[in-house]
Amino acid sequence: METMQASNSVSVVVCAAENLQPGQRKIAVVDGVEIAILNVDGELYAFRNRCPHQGVEMIYGTVSGTMLPSDPGEYIYGCDNQIVSCPLHGWEFDMKTGKSLFSSKVSVGNYEIQEIDGSIVLKVKREPKSVSLKNFRCSH
Numbered sequence: 278m279e280t281m282q283a284s285n286s287v288s289v290v291v292c293a294a295e296n297l298q299p300g301q302r303k304i305a306v307v308d309g310v311e312i313a314i315l316n317v318d319g320e321l322y323a324f325r326n327r328c329p330h331q332g333v334e335m336i337y338g339t340v341s342g343t344m345l346p347s348d349p350g351e352y353i354y355g356c357d358n359q360i361v362s363c364p365l366h367g368w369e370f371d372m373k374t375g376k377s378l379f380s381s382k383v384s385v386g387n388y389e390i391q392e393i394d395g396s397i398v399l400k401v402k403r404e405p406k407s408v409s410l411k412n413f414r415c416s417h
Contacts, residue, residue: 286389286400289408294392297321302336304411307401311411312388314397315340315372317358322372323388323399328363335385337364343378 291297291305297316304326305312311326313336326335342357360378362369369378375387389400 286402287404288393289399289401289405291390291397291399291408292410294395294397297397304336305399306407306409306411307399307405308407311336312399314390314399315361317372320358321390321392321397322361323390324361324370324372324375325386327385328365328368329383329385330363330366330368333363333365335361335363335370338362339364340372343369 289305289307291314292303297303297314299316299319301316303314305314305323311334312323313326313334315322315336317340324335327333328335338361340358340361342354343360345353345355347353356371359372360369361372368383370376370385371378373387375384377383377385391398
């Protein structure tokens with residue numbers, strides 16, 4: 278894997294964009310920390326692969342939306358394909374921010390990720406000593 282230094286972050290090339298098509302998921306391991314990477318309808322998300330509740334792998338979580346604040350008797354669904362649920366207890370997290378939907382104090386953390394020149398590029402805080410992709414099976 279290739280790395281590039283920026284002012285306050287390091288860009289890590291995780292894989293070729295063709296290897297992360299819409300609907301696919303990968304796990305990058307950066308210095309021992311697992312990062313779930315998802316391509317949801319062409320939108321890329323990256324967040325810590327462990328639920329803060331009991332450490333369950335978030336890569337296996339369901340991606341959906343959620344009910345938005347509304348008036349009594351009114352039900353408004355929103356944030357479609359932006360919410361990931363812990364596969365064990367259903368804790369929900371916004372994949373854009375990593376924050377939980379139930380408490381601003383709970384988060385899985387998130388990482389900036391984008392496609393650049395045909396590569397999936399993850400931004401991390403410091404130069405990693407090791408970066409790899411972990412194999413996993415997912416039925417999503």
